Amino acid sequence: MSQQMADLFKRITTGVHVIGVAAGEQHNAFTAAWVMPVSFRPLLLGLSINPCHASYALLKAGGCFSVNVLGKDQLELAGHFGAPAETDKLAAIPWRSGKTGAPLLDSSLARFECEVMAEYPAGDHRLVLGRVVHGELLETAREPLIYRDTADMDGTSAIYPQGFE
């Protein structure tokens, strides 16, 4: 039934993004599907983040995050940044610090930098709103990776509840 629930919720289409965070000399990055625009003026992106993740503390401390949009060809990179952070996940991946300090991956097809503007409770997650201070489209012809196409790579079918309450 959890698998059925995961199948259902994957019909709400999202992309796959590597979220970069930074505070001082510390950097980290993780894969996230739950990202969307929420406002035109100011330009805001919404990110729903699990506060138990190591990167959450860095996001809070640094007050910024980047959104690196992955392409259809980057399933392996999505897996790399989706794994638990036992080692420095950024070590083997080309990246640079953006104007906020948050990591920008060289291989993303588009990327955004945000300053945290608000944070709200959202069940077992936190909903972070970021004001977009910079963004660039690197490759117009490349297709973004769709979260549904990652199948159960992230193991969420085991996380979904069995039914509705």
Place this chain on the structure above:
Amino acid sequence: MSQQMADLFKRITTGVHVIGVAAGEQHNAFTAAWVMPVSFRPLLLGLSINPCHASYALLKAGGCFSVNVLGKDQLELAGHFGAPAETDKLAAIPWRSGKTGAPLLDSSLARFECEVMAEYPAGDHRLVLGRVVHGELLETAREPLIYRDTADMDGTSAIYPQGFE
């Protein structure tokens, strides 16, 4: 430049949904791209809504909304529910009231019903969190419509600001 901004933000992939609202005997529905899951437990969907839209008052009054996921073949229906509400947009479209009262379209490929749990400021929009009380996947083989594939049907390229602030 606004067109370039729209092109950039469309790299953050979302689907296309008809959001149904109801309060008493009144019903309405509108097209929205800015919908995503935000929590596993409880199951929450986030919807970013323009508070100037007629449906916002009904959503507030009724305390519920439905999310009808459109398929790749339903670009025309997305346009129908995206147009300003001068007439009853639901009149010519087969639908029924769900358990919350919110309209469920017969032709959606998946649909959800939510009870409003929280509402937060989000720039020129409002971010509404809905607890999912029911959901069903009607057609597993049908592909969802991707917002980027609607091109500029909704005219958002004229709404985006010219640059970053």
